[in-house]
Amino acid sequence: MYNLTPWRQLAKPHADVLKGTFQQAEFAADLWQVHTGRASQDYRDPKAFFQRTFLTEGLRNLLMGTARRLAGQSGEPVIQLQTSFGGGKTHSMLAVYHLVGRDKGKAAVADLQGVGALLDEANVTVLPQARVAVLDGSALAPAGPTVHPDSPARTLWGELAWQLGGNEFYELVKAADEAGTSPGKAALIKLLEAAAPCVVLLDELVRYVSQFGEQRLVGGDLNSNLSFVQAVTEAVKAVPTAQLVVSLPDSDVEAGNAQAVASQRALEKVVGRVRALWKPAASDETFEIVRRRLFAEFGASEEIARVCRHYARHYADNPDFFPEEARHNTYYERLLAAYPLHPEILDRLYQDWSALEDFQRTRGVLKLLAQVIYQLWKDNDQDALIQPGNLPLQDQRVRSELLSHLPPGWEPVVVRDVDDRLAEPVGLDDKDQRFGAVRAATRVARTVFLGSAPNAGVARTGRGLGLSRVLLGAARPGHAPAVYADALQALTDRLHYLTHEGSRYWYDVRPNMRREMEDRRKRLDPHEVEEEIQKTLESLLREGRMFRSHVFPKPDGAEIPDDQNLRLVVLDINNPFQRSEPGRAHEAARHLLENRGTTPRQRRNRLFFLAADAADAGRLREQAGTVLAWRGIISDVQSGRLNSDVLQEKQLAGFRKDAEQKLLSGARDVFRWLLVPEAIDTTSPVQWVGTEKALNRSTLGTLAKEIEQRLSAEEWAIPEWSAKFLHQELRNVFWREDKPAVSVDEVWEAFCNYLYLPRLASRQVLEEAVRQGSGTTAAFGMAKAQPAAHEFTEASLGQQRSFGGSTLLVDPLVMKAYLDKAQANAQEPTNAGTTGTSQAATGGAQSTSWGTGHGSPTSEPTSGGAASNGGKQLNQPHTYSASVMLDPAGAKAQFSEILEEIVRELTGRVGVKVRLSLDIRAESEAGFDSNTARVLKDNSQRLKLDAHLE
Numbered sequence: 038m039y040n041l042t043p044w045r046q047l048a049k050p051h052a053d054v055l056k057g058t059f060q061q062a063e064f065a066a067d068l069w070q071v072h073t074g075r076a077s078q079d080y081r082d083p084k085a086f087f088q089r090t091f092l093t094e095g096l097r098n099l100l101m102g103t104a105r106r107l108a109g110q111s112g113e114p115v116i117q118l119q120t121s122f123g124g125g126k127t128h129s130m131l132a133v134y135h136l137v138g139r140d141k142g143k144a145a146v147a148d149l150q151g152v153g154a155l156l157d158e159a160n161v162t163v164l165p166q167a168r169v170a171v172l173d174g175s176a177l178a179p180a181g182p183t184v185h186p187d188s189p190a191r192t193l194w195g196e197l198a199w200q201l202g203g204n205e206f207y208e209l210v211k212a213a214d215e216a217g218t219s220p221g222k223a224a225l226i227k228l229l230e231a232a233a234p235c236v237v238l239l240d241e242l243v244r245y246v247s248q249f250g251e252q253r254l255v256g257g258d259l260n261s262n263l264s265f266v267q268a269v270t271e272a273v274k275a276v277p278t279a280q281l282v283v284s285l286p287d288s289d290v291e292a293g294n295a296q297a298v299a300s301q302r303a304l305e306k307v308v309g310r311v312r313a314l315w316k317p318a319a320s321d322e323t324f325e326i327v328r329r330r331l332f333a334e335f336g337a338s339e340e341i342a343r344v345c346r347h348y349a350r351h352y353a354d355n356p357d358f359f360p361e362e363a364r365h366n367t368y369y370e371r372l373l374a375a376y377p378l379h380p381e382i383l384d385r386l387y388q389d390w391s392a393l394e395d396f397q398r399t400r401g402v403l404k405l406l407a408q409v410i411y412q413l414w415k416d417n418d419q420d421a422l423i424q425p426g427n428l429p430l431q432d433q434r435v436r437s438e439l440l441s442h443l444p445p446g447w448e449p450v451v452v453r454d455v456d457d458r459l460a461e462p463v464g465l466d467d468k469d470q471r472f473g474a475v476r477a478a479t480r481v482a483r484t485v486f487l488g489s490a491p492n493a494g495v496a497r498t499g500r501g502l503g504l505s506r507v508l509l510g511a512a513r514p515g516h517a518p519a520v521y522a523d524a525l526q527a528l529t530d531r532l533h534y535l536t537h538e539g540s541r542y543w544y545d546v547r548p549n550m551r552r553e554m555e556d557r558r559k560r561l562d563p564h565e566v567e568e569e570i571q572k573t574l575e576s577l578l579r580e581g582r583m584f585r586s587h588v589f590p591k592p593d594g595a596e597i598p599d600d601q602n603l604r605l606v607v608l609d610i611n612n613p614f615q616r617s618e619p620g621r622a623h624e625a626a627r628h629l630l631e632n633r634g635t636t637p638r639q640r641r642n643r644l645f646f647l648a649a650d651a652a653d654a655g656r657l658r659e660q661a662g663t664v665l666a667w668r669g670i671i672s673d674v675q676s677g678r679l680n681s682d683v684l685q686e687k688q689l690a691g692f693r694k695d696a697e698q699k700l701l702s703g704a705r706d707v708f709r710w711l712l713v714p715e716a717i718d719t720t721s722p723v724q725w726v727g728t729e730k731a732l733n734r735s736t737l738g739t740l741a742k743e744i745e746q747r748l749s750a751e752e753w754a755i756p757e758w759s760a761k762f763l764h765q766e767l768r769n770v771f772w773r774e775d776k777p778a779v780s781v782d783e784v785w786e787a788f789c790n791y792l793y794l795p796r797l798a799s800r801q802v803l804e805e806a807v808r809q810g811s812g813t814t815a816a817f818g819m820a821k822a823q824p825a826a827h828e829f830t831e832a833s834l835g836q837q838r839s840f841g842g843s844t845l846l847v848d849p850l851v852m853k854a855y856l857d858k859a860q861a862n863a864q865e866p867t868n869a870g871t872t873g874t875s876q877a878a879t880g881g882a883q884s885t886s887w888g889t890g891h892g893s894p895t896s897e898p899t900s901g902g903a904a905s906n907g908g909k910q911l912n913q914p915h916t917y918s919a920s921v922m923l924d925p926a927g928a929k930a931q932f933s934e935i936l937e938e939i940v941r942e943l944t945g946r947v948g949v950k951v952r953l954s955l956d957i958r959a960e961s962e963a964g965f966d967s968n969t970a971r972v973l974k975d976n977s978q979r980l981k982l983d984a985h986l987e
Contacts, residue, residue, distance in 0.1 A: 041421035044377035047336035069173035083135035101159035174245025179256030201232040217257035219264035225272035234278035345372035351514040358518035425510035426480030430456035446546035477524035484510035489543035501543030581741035595634035615651035716792035760810030782842035818852025
């Protein structure tokens with residue numbers, strides 16, 4: 038953050054603003070109160086008035102025209118002031134009043150700030166003292182006379198004459214006043230000539246005239262008053278040093294009821310014949326008007342310029358985030374002109390809020406900003422400028438002032454979604470440190486509210502604020518604009534009353550469909566939510582090729598077939614896995630593993646399980662509920678049961694699609710724990726593996742593919758198997774001295790049933806291993822049947838052949854002996870004296886011997902070579918021994934390598950007896966503390982180590 042001087046150190050508000058004692062009435066100029074001497078000093082005294090008045094271009098032209106007219110030069114005789122509510126009409130009339138009246142000559146022209154230069158520009162060397170008549174339609178009553186010392190004035194023309202010259206001038210129109218009829222142009226010319234130089238200020242005329250209707254009152258009737266207005270406009274035109282300034286409402290709403298609107302239309306026709314329209318203040322001129330009224334003193338101009346330069350540079354350096362206008366050099370000038378207010382807060386108030394029917398253009402802005410400044414000063418605000426993002430909506434007075442101009446229903450919007458102690462943006466700032474460091478969420482929420490609330494009910498394209506304008510009102514130099522943009526995006530996913538289309542954002546009293554969605558989600562049946570999760574998981578697992586899946590089966594497991602197919606069982610989301618307390622998931626899986634309905638499950642080695650993560654299960658339920666709620670809303674909209682506009686219908690489809698995608702991703706992430714059952718033997722309890730490492734959350738593949746890859750990598754389900762490993766299992770598990778043969782069906786059935794045996798992906802994996810092994814002499818022999826011990830039919834060794842489930846897999850040593858014997862018996866009658874072994878009988882001149890290890894097969898000659906002696910080969914080493922010192926830091930890797938390269942080579946050979954021992958010795962000068970000693974003792978007992986602590 039740049040070290041920018043806070044605005045409170047460079048701009049001091051007026052005393053009434055600092056004290057919070059301002060009143061809207063003080064901002065509201067009242068011409069009649071000034072004329073009758075009852076207004077405050079700021080408005081009643083010409084000097085004080087011009088000190089606080091910024092002479093805009095429009096006001097300068099008005100006053101110069103009046104001066105020229107009274108000096109007998111050029112100048113419009115009739116000026117019509119017609120701007121929006123609070124647009125400065127009365128203030129302009131007061132400027133004319135003080136210019137020409139000057140407190141009845143008590144104030145000199147030189148005492149009026151800015152007037153001297155103005156007269157010089159108008160080429161008026163001497164401004165004559167002039168009479169002023171003020172006809173205020175809201176103060177004068179057509180139903181009764183206005184009482185004066187010498188005579189009552191019943192009508193506007195009677196009051197005009199009396200104010201210009203008392204009873205003497207009143208005599209000129211007395212008859213018409215008493216009759217309630219217009220005196221006519223000639224009489225009025227005579228009156229104005231006698232009073233000249235003079236100015237007639239006719240204010241709130243519509244309010245006065247609209248009271249007549251069809252009736253006749255003391256002040257005449259509608260026609261007589263319209264005739265008077267027409268006559269006086271023409272009379273003023275005929276008197277060179279007389280001027281009429283008349284104000285008319287700018288809208289029907291400001292005019293009032295239907296009668297007032299009709300009166301307004303009639304007056305516009307009458308005045309419009311001869312009048313010149315007054316030009317209101319330009320937008321940037323209003324900056325100075327507001328500054329003068331709210332701030333009394335300003336600090337060093339150099340430091341103010343420095344602050345504004347930093348803001349302007351911030352906008353220019355980040356062109357992708359801010360409006361084009363803010364990146365131009367001219368915006369720096371606007372920043373200076375508005376300081377310490379940001380131009381955006383004034384633009385929103387004058388352009389958006391001033392469009393509201395009851396929001397006074399100048400008075401409303403002044404009152405609101407006075408309250409804002411008071412609260413920020415009280416809160417010790419340290420920002421460099423006052424932006425829309427600074428709007429202290431938590432303050433009840435500021436909030437009430439804004440909401441008073443809006444339709445009912447905005448209070449809950451502000452409290453929940455904009456700025457309150459428990460509002461969502463405030464909570465987001467408190468929760469997310471990145472946003473909270475700059476209060477990004479609260480600032481963008483305030484900015485969107487200020488810029489969109491006045492137009493919320495207006496159906497138009499481009500409603501709301503664009504992202505760049507939101508950032509203009511919220512972001513500050515020294516902070517990345519992207520932080521504010523991200524905060525706004527985060528709010529769109531949370532808020533009930535914030536709506537957006539593309540990059541435009543706005544609040545509305547109608548909850549957005551997200552509120553409807555959340556309400557529906559709360560009412561959903563939990564079973565309905567779980568069914569949606571179930572369907573989602575089924576779609577994620579549909580692409581599985583290795584296994585068949587069962588998502589959320591019933592607790593009895595009856596629906597899971599007890600067959601030879603590999604099956605993934607997805608545990609119900611109510612039985613999630615948690616490392617610290619795995620029992621719940623393990624128990625649910627164990628029950629399904631051991632039972633199918635009311636009968637014990639046989640083929641337990643065909644099941645493995647998938648469980649949800651306990652910490653994230655609730656989030657997944659919420660995502661599923663969101664999908665169901667959006668679908669229900671769309672259905673109701675399509676059927677007409679729920680009203681929505683075109684924009685909302687367009688958004689609904691996007692909301693549903695986004696929710697469905699999040700549910701797919703969520704299910705993929707939450708169900709990430711594989712539970713794979715294993716056992717050491719038939720009597721040992723089930724051990725669960727797979728929970729050492731969760732499935733990869735960030736995988737780009739499907740859930741089914743990720744599971745298959747994990748199963749294959751860890752050999753929890755084997756998709757490819759070699760004959761060598763089949764041979765090892767046959768020798769270790771199936772073959773015995775009294776049973777050297779086992780059928781393919783028996784092997785497969787055992788693989789399906791027992792958890793201590795390999796879990797093959799399918800029977801085809803076993804059959805492929807059999808097919809490979811049938812072509813070698815080391816794996817097994819094959820036979821059709823075994824009619825007696827060590828007798829086989831259709832026996833073979835080392836010959837590939839077709840086979841079936843009943844085909845026997847025979848110990849290769851037994852089969853070789855049988856074939857050798859059978860060959861010898863077959864050759865003895867015909868080839869007596871012939872020695873050697875038939876290649877056809879053994880399947881080859883060499884045999885390959887595989888042990889129980891996983892090493893490579895070794896070829897050994899079947900005859901020849903060194904002579905044998907008791908089964909030992911002569912002239913060969915018979916003993917192998919080795920020792921090594923292991924580095925404790927890398928012992929695991931070294932030991933694994935020794936097991937792989939040495940021990941497996943030895944254990945893989947038939948007839949080799951291997952004995953391993955491990956010697957561990959550790960010494961500590963300081964001694965082992967009690968905790969370490971306890972851990973060593975417990976682990977040694979668990980690992981069955983003969984250990985001693987001394």
